[in-house]
Amino acid sequence: MPRRVALVGVGLTKTANRRKDITYPELTFEAVNNALSFTHLKPEDIDAVVYGSMDPFDGLSCPEKWNVDSCASAGVLNKPLMKISTGGTTGGSTALAGYYNVASGLFDVVLAVASQRVGETIDAQQVLNTCLEPCYERPFGFGAIMIAAMQATSHMHYYGTTEEDLARVAVQNHEHALNNPHAHLRFKLTIEEALKTRMISWPLKLADCCPSSDGACALIFASEEKAEKITSTPAWIKGAGQITDGYYLGDRTWYHEWDTLATLARRVYKSAKIYNPFKEIDVAEVYTAFSIQQILEYEALGFCEKGEGGKLLASGATSMNGSLPVCPSGSVICTNPIGASGLIRVGEAALQVMGKAEGRQVPNVKLALAHAWGATIGFHTLMILSKEKP
Amino acid sequence: MAISRQAFAQKEEECPESKKLRCPIFTPCDGEAKAMSKRVAIVGIGQTKHEGSKPRQIYDEVVFEATKRALEDVGLDRGDIDTVVVSGWDVNDGRTISDMYVAPASGGYFKDSSKTAEEGIFALAYAYLRIASGLFDTALVTGHGHAESPFELISNKVFDPFFVRPLGISSITTLALQANAYVNKYGITEEQAARVVVKNRGNGVNNPYAHLRREVSQRGALNSKVVSLPLRALDCPPQSVGAVALVLASEDVIKKIAVSKNIAWVTGIGWATHTYHMDAADLTHVSALEKAAEVAYKMAGVRDPIKEIDVAEVHDITSYHELMAYEALGIAKPGQGGKVIDSGATDIGGELPVNPSGGVLCTNLHSGSGLLRAAEAALQVMGRAEKRQVPGVKRALAHGISAPAGAIAASHAVIVLEKE
Amino acid sequence: MNTEELIEVQERWNIPYRHSAGRFASRFLIALRDEKKVYGVRCPRCKRVLVPPRPFCERCFVQCTEWVGVSDKGTLEGFTISYQAYVGLPTPPYASGLIKLDGADTALMHFVGGVDLSDPQKAKKAVKIGMRVEAVWKEERLGHILDIEHFRPVQK
Numbered sequence: 001m002p003r004r005v006a007l008v009g010v011g012l013t014k015t016a017n018r019r020k021d022i023t024y025p026e027l028t029f030e031a032v033n034n035a036l037s038f039t040h041l042k043p044e045d046i047d048a049v050v051y052g053s054m055d056p057f058d059g060l061s062c063p064e065k066w067n068v069d070s071c072a073s074a075g076v077l078n079k080p081l082m083k084i085s086t087g088g089t090t091g092g093s094t095a096l097a098g099y100y101n102v103a104s105g106l107f108d109v110v111l112a113v114a115s116q117r118v119g120e121t122i123d124a125q126q127v128l129n130t131c132l133e134p135c136y137e138r139p140f141g142f143g144a145i146m147i148a149a150m151q152a153t154s155h156m157h158y159y160g161t162t163e164e165d166l167a168r169v170a171v172q173n174h175e176h177a178l179n180n181p182h183a184h185l186r187f188k189l190t191i192e193e194a195l196k197t198r199m200i201s202w203p204l205k206l207a208d209c210c211p212s213s214d215g216a217c218a219l220i221f222a223s224e225e226k227a228e229k230i231t232s233t234p235a236w237i238k239g240a241g242q243i244t245d246g247y248y249l250g251d252r253t254w255y256h257e258w259d260t261l262a263t264l265a266r267r268v269y270k271s272a273k274i275y276n277p278f279k280e281i282d283v284a285e286v287y288t289a290f291s292i293q294q295i296l297e298y299e300a301l302g303f304c305e306k307g308e309g310g311k312l313l314a315s316g317a318t319s320m321n322g323s324l325p326v327c328p329s330g331s332v333i334c335t336n337p338i339g340a341s342g343l344i345r346v347g348e349a350a351l352q353v354m355g356k357a358e359g360r361q362v363p364n365v366k367l368a369l370a371h372a373w374g375a376t377i378g379f380h381t382l383m384i385l386s387k388e389k390p
Numbered sequence: 391m392a393i394s395r396q397a398f399a400q401k402e403e404e405c406p407e408s409k410k411l412r413c414p415i416f417t418p419c420d421g422e423a424k425a426m427s428k429r430v431a432i433v434g435i436g437q438t439k440h441e442g443s444k445p446r447q448i449y450d451e452v453v454f455e456a457t458k459r460a461l462e463d464v465g466l467d468r469g470d471i472d473t474v475v476v477s478g479w480d481v482n483d484g485r486t487i488s489d490m491y492v493a494p495a496s497g498g499y500f501k502d503s504s505k506t507a508e509e510g511i512f513a514l515a516y517a518y519l520r521i522a523s524g525l526f527d528t529a530l531v532t533g534h535g536h537a538e539s540p541f542e543l544i545s546n547k548v549f550d551p552f553f554v555r556p557l558g559i560s561s562i563t564t565l566a567l568q569a570n571a572y573v574n575k576y577g578i579t580e581e582q583a584a585r586v587v588v589k590n591r592g593n594g595v596n597n598p599y600a601h602l603r604r605e606v607s608q609r610g611a612l613n614s615k616v617v618s619l620p621l622r623a624l625d626c627p628p629q630s631v632g633a634v635a636l637v638l639a640s641e642d643v644i645k646k647i648a649v650s651k652n653i654a655w656v657t658g659i660g661w662a663t664h665t666y667h668m669d670a671a672d673l674t675h676v677s678a679l680e681k682a683a684e685v686a687y688k689m690a691g692v693r694d695p696i697k698e699i700d701v702a703e704v705h706d707i708t709s710y711h712e713l714m715a716y717e718a719l720g721i722a723k724p725g726q727g728g729k730v731i732d733s734g735a736t737d738i739g740g741e742l743p744v745n746p747s748g749g750v751l752c753t754n755l756h757s758g759s760g761l762l763r764a765a766e767a768a769l770q771v772m773g774r775a776e777k778r779q780v781p782g783v784k785r786a787l788a789h790g791i792s793a794p795a796g797a798i799a800a801s802h803a804v805i806v807l808e809k810e
Numbered sequence: 811m812n813t814e815e816l817i818e819v820q821e822r823w824n825i826p827y828r829h830s831a832g833r834f835a836s837r838f839l840i841a842l843r844d845e846k847k848v849y850g851v852r853c854p855r856c857k858r859v860l861v862p863p864r865p866f867c868e869r870c871f872v873q874c875t876e877w878v879g880v881s882d883k884g885t886l887e888g889f890t891i892s893y894q895a896y897v898g899l900p901t902p903p904y905a906s907g908l909i910k911l912d913g914a915d916t917a918l919m920h921f922v923g924g925v926d927l928s929d930p931q932k933a934k935k936a937v938k939i940g941m942r943v944e945a946v947w948k949e950e951r952l953g954h955i956l957d958i959e960h961f962r963p964v965q966k
Contacts, residue, residue, distance in 0.1 A: 002524045020816050024550070054487070055507065059821060061481040061547040062507065065799035068666050075665030075799055078681040082516060082661070082801075083792075085480065085507035087487035093504050097516065103523035105427035106659075123897035131486040134827075135448070135835040136862045137919045139956055141892060141900040149890030150907070157939040199930045202891040244474070244493045244503040246868040247450075250861070250908045250917030253887035263500065375490045448832030451865040458871070468871040484827040494868035539827050551819050 005102045006227035006234030009220030010347040011035025015184040015335050018119040019214040028070035028115045031216035039220050039230050043072035047107040048080040052094030052114035054339040057127055059120050071113050088374030091342025092381025098221040099237055108223045114340040115216030124212050147376050148290035149201035154255035163203055165310035167194035169291035170207045177330025179360040184213045184335040208291040215337030217344045235353035238386040239272030245378030261300035261380045272384045277302045278324055282365040283352045285345040287372040288331040328360040342372030346383050353385045427522040432654040432768040434637030436460030440601040440630045440753040443537055450495035453534050456633035457496050464637050472526040474498035475517040477510040477533045478757045479794055481544050496532040510761025511790030511803045515661055517638050527643045534633040535755025548795040564796035566618035569710035571673040573620055582728035584611035586709035587624050589737055594748025596777040601630040601753040625709040627754035634762045654768035658806030660685025666799045679718035679802040690806035695720045696742050701770045701780045702787040703763035706749040746778040760790015764805055771807045784809050834863045843953040850914050852876040858915035882945035884911035891933050903927040905937055909961050924962030
């Protein structure tokens with residue numbers, strides 16, 4: 001029988017395209033320090049650290065080395081530290097590693113940190129292109145945007161989704177981000193404005209795409225006994241998992257559905273005893289880097305039938321006043337420090353369960369879902385957080 | 391808006407492979423949740439022949455070969471594995487998100503898999519955590535090395551762009567700085583370092599998988615070119631291409647699958663990291679390794695490592711670092727590393743043989759050398775190390791370093807493996 | 811001392827790599843060069859013909875050994891057209907997509923050409939999922955994936 005584990009602390013940073021005011025270790029320090037103050041813990045109280053980033057978006061290889069002492073003085077105190085990196089899911093994988101560190105029984109209080117300075121790379125797509133096989137797939141100019149654009153062309157082709165549907169995703173998330181002081185892009189956007197932005201990769205326009213952000217996030221996981229001493233509002237982990245698809249982009253030509261995520265959701269829902277996700281989940285923080293993805297996420301997570309994601313959004317069901325608000329934070333489309341974005345999703349879901357999400361709080365959250373995708377859309381992580389002890 | 395039945399409940403037919411897979415099921419606790427960590431063992435080992443290059447194999451095929459061997463070693467199928475943890479440094483591999491290739495090559499297709507962007511021994515540590523939690527029963531762990539990139543240039547990119555990187559510092563310079571500080575403090579001689587080289591290269595001859603399998607003489611080691619003072623060419627490891635894979639299992643599963651000679655129980659495990667600031671720590675004192683050993687020894691109940699450990703595989707990232715490791719692991723008193731090698735205690739036939747496989751000085755998989763130490767230590771415990779077997783091994787130690795920046799902010803892991 | 815001034819250190823990485831193509835990609839690329847022919851491998855377990863060829867099937871976890879020639883004509887299964895310029899990536903506009911060649915079970919990534927891409931609204935009508943495409947071979951071939959210049963709509 002595994003140990004009960006809860007999230008007890010969340011530390012977010014200010015995000016921007018460039019945090020020119022600080023160096024990388026200071027950015028990490030900002031997140032860790034916020035998580036420590038959130039819990040009133042000291043660096044000595046941290047038993048182990050997991051660190052996540054996606055190399056080399058910051059113009060650094062292995063940034064955990066330069067950042068090591070920003071992680072609750074892990075270097076000078078000779079703490080156990082483990083670096084996790086799984087593309088866009090890095091943050092989600094880092095949260096999972098933090099969870100398993102505690103669940104194993106080896107550690108009681110574990111710090112999970114993820115930081116990234118995407119703004120320091122002049123063009124992130126060139127870095128992303130290097131994840132493709134150099135002999136076969138690298139020369140075709142593919143980065144994350146083109147893969148997402150392929151999802152969009154397929155969804156439009158098979159289900160009749162429109163450019164307006166995509167714009168609506170961007171508009172809703174921008175509206176949510178206005179309530180989130182930690183968001184990078186915070187401006188009001190209308191459907192007309194979104195449709196008028198310049199074409200990036202057909203059919204995705206600038207408004208359909210995430211920015212490059214500098215930002216970090218730190219979370220503190222604790223065992224049952226410690227969690228209840230640290231806080232009166234722990235967010236308990238009720239279900240978790242990740243999944244890895246095969247490498248070749250051409251092996252899965254069904255870009256109009258996200259079967260990898262659907263399979264993971266089925267596994268995690270089963271373990272968390274969730275039978276009707278749309279009814280049972282109170283808020284979802286999904287990883288929407290590109291507008292089309294939120295539509296696919298609704299469908300894969302079982303919030304609606306296949307092909308009906310656009311309709312679900314238009315119905316208002318996923319807005320702040322809807323029955324299942326999705327991404328009160330404004331999601332990745334408004335803030336994307338890549339390796340940290342998945343951890344931010346978990347942190348935002350935890351804040352919702354704790355009732356501490358301030359201006360973006362959804363009332364009475366009992367069950368929250370956090371998601372991240374990565375690689376050439378073949379990696380996913382999920383975590384279910386609950387107010388009640390599982 | 392009408393939401394009909396659960397759209398996510400796809401028919402299993404849509405993904406025929408997942409039928410074979412045993413999905414890791416997260417079991418929420420009911421009632422008492424005072425869980426004990428599950429016992430974990432290494433039950434399958436696979437490695438490739440390690441070489442200077444493998445032009446006939448593309449990147450991930452090397453990992454596939456080791457994984458296949460590890461599965462065959464324990465008689466399991468990919469479908470029997472619950473979780474996969476891979477390792478590696480993307481910039482070294484020249485592939486961003488390298489686990490896109492390495493995880494499927496390690497059997498991770500459609501599975502719950504993750505990557506420690508560390509030396510492979512940390513993937514073993516992570517898989518240990520996953521199984522110990524009781525949430526997974528079997529795991530596959532891989533580490534690999536490639537020689538497709540300039541390691542020192544990339545190592546330079548680990549350092550901050552303001553203070554250290556412009557100075558051209560890289561892994562080898564930090565290791566040399568550390569070795570020099572050690573030499574100066576304790577009067578370690580070049581001959582003592584050369585003796586480590588002679589011992590490990592001699593042992594490598596007995597290891598059919600090793601990359602360098604030629605003995606070197608004390609004179610040969612002492613006459614090799616100075617690379618970075620005090621390190622000579624033969625004090626430093628080669629760059630090798632190859633892979634290693636381990637199958638880990640929980641006690642519950644072991645009862646069903648493994649034959650007794652194929653078990654190496656993980657009875658102690660610990661890891662710790664160093665600071666980034668070279669001036670903030672005593673370079674001659676590998677405090678992170680000391681800490682990792684302390685944790686692992688406590689867990690395994692080891693009080694006197696020389697007497698209680700039968701064989702050790704340490705990460706001899708240079709010959710001097712093997713001597714420093716003796717001290718941090720409690721095999722030698724502070725400053726006495728040189729005396730221990732001179733005494734022959736760590737030779738085959740000595741009181742505590744170190745690196746009967748030939749160590750990293752014979753085979754250096756960047757990001758796989760530490761995991762290879764664990765594999766070799768496990769083979770010793772299982773009594774399957776063939777010509778390099780130390781007789782009567784009941785307890786073995788494996789040490790790995792995650793050191794993309796050499797000595798700076800290096801992370802050390804120590805694992806104690808036992809027969810019973 | 812002006813404490814408001816913030817310095818930015820500029821850097822460009824130039825790291826040389828040599829990637830071993832191994833037996834499988836080598837044979838595939840050599841066939842492009844010498845035979846103007848596309849090859850895949852058949853998985854002995856699931857029997858899928860995998861293009862581009864690879865040493866093992868990720869799903870079945872078995873070594874692949876049987877080589878299968880496939881057509882240089884196929885169906886466009888997915889695509890996008892890029893209009894934004896990125897550092898180090900091709901000059902826009904360019905269409906890239908996944909082409910399932912006749913006789914293959916998986917798709918090959920490549921460029922889609924022979925279509926006017928300058929206006930997205932017109933281009934989206936010219937490039938469609940499900941359309942038939944064929945390889946346009948280069949005269950001078952070097953044993954590279956770009957020995958096929960691009961795939962163009964099949965001329966009727």
